[in-house]
Ligand code: ADP
């Protein structure tokens with residue numbers, strides 16, 4: 440039965456709902472709707488001018504309605520008057536095919552048609568920085584190897600524990616928090632869930648982390664490579680596929696190498712086959728390519744891949760199989776759109792299952808030290824344009840995630856690349872002025 444949001448408001452003392460949708464660039468867009476008006480909005484949705492956000496629409500398009508999915512509603516733990524609810528985009532009574540949450544729901548349904556249920560966990564790393572965004576917020580956080588720094592994580596206890604307390608309250612089952620490999624960087628982990636639920640939680644997590652950081656006079660950034668020479672913000676995804684009841688892990692097979700079943704291997708085969716193209720989604724910004732393909736950082740390793748390879752429990756490859764029944768895709772970064780991340784994983788994986796894709800040989804080497812020895816695996820795209828071209832050239836992947844979505848995404852992302860190219864940089868002047 441659908442939850443009645445008006446009744447929920449009465450019960451919880453909620454004054455406003457944020458009806459929120461995510462655009463193609465991952466931006467979260469919301470209207471604040473008083474509880475008195477939520478009953479109609481729950482039925483009809485809140486109206487938006489879609490062109491004013493990152494969707495491929497014109498100012499002449501009719502209203503875009505964001506229709507709340509009441510099952511996602513969350514009373515903001517840090518502002519109990521307000522509740523957030525994820526919404527699906529509708530126009531002229533039809534789902535907007537390019538809208539990321541619509542795209543993901545369609546792929547979840549396609550997996551279900553094959554009797555499969557994709558469950559994932561994400562690790563969205565972030566930095567706590569000064570409010571103006573220029574430096575990390577803790578001037579004493581300067582260690583060369585700052586990962587798991589006990590003293591530094593405790594200097595940010597107020598922020599980290601507040602966020603973790605909220606996750607406990609929401610029943611997300613968080614299980615660890617740490618200082619990550621860059622100065623000023625943190626990671627918080629909670630339990631994996633069905634792909635759509637993970638995407639909703641991932642979106643809300645970003646909103647929550649930014650809000651709590653602001654409350655403490657700081658700023659949180661998920662930017663892929665905010666500081667030159669420091670490890671960037673990854674957003675690894677752990678992936679397993681289950682039967683439709685979610686009881687039997689179809690990826691687990693103790694008899695197989697790394698405990699990954701034959702079906703799991705073909706799903707992985709799909710990810711490997713489409714890796715260069717799907718980077719356009721998992722690494723969606725100009726800045727993303729300063730995280731992958733990066734030179735060694737001050738901590739000694741980038742922890743991000745540059746080549747399409749997979750392996751067992753070894754963090755120097757694009758895909759790691761850490762234990763039986765799941766694998767970790769280490770390619771995505773903090774700029775990834777939470778819905779498109781899940782959608783592209785399912786699209787590539789299902790294509791892999793359907794085409795019985797072979798993930799190829801696994802390399803059990805230290806890629807940072809010996810990567811140059813690998814001759815038969817593609818290098819990941821070197822920049823956003825490379826990735827967009829790979830995506831454009833990958834007809835199978837474009838169709839698997841949706842033709843209408845793909846066309847809209849490519850159009851807007853090419854515009855972004857062109858905007859970047861028309862930007863004049865200091866580097867250009869320094870290297871060209873006296874030529
Ligand atoms: P690491 O840093 O070692 O890569 P983390 O503990 O930070 O790992 O994150 C692991 C993520 O994988 C968590 O979100 C966890 O819930 C998730 N996970 C664990 N088992 C599975 C599984 N079978 N399927 C999908 N995700 C899983």
Ligand code: MG
Pocket residue numbers: none
């Ligand atoms: Mg107006």
Ligand code: MG
Pocket residue numbers: 562626628
């Ligand atoms: Mg982790």
Ligand code: MG
Pocket residue numbers: 562564619626673
């Ligand atoms: Mg990490």
Ligand code: MG
Pocket residue numbers: 562675767
């Ligand atoms: Mg990881």
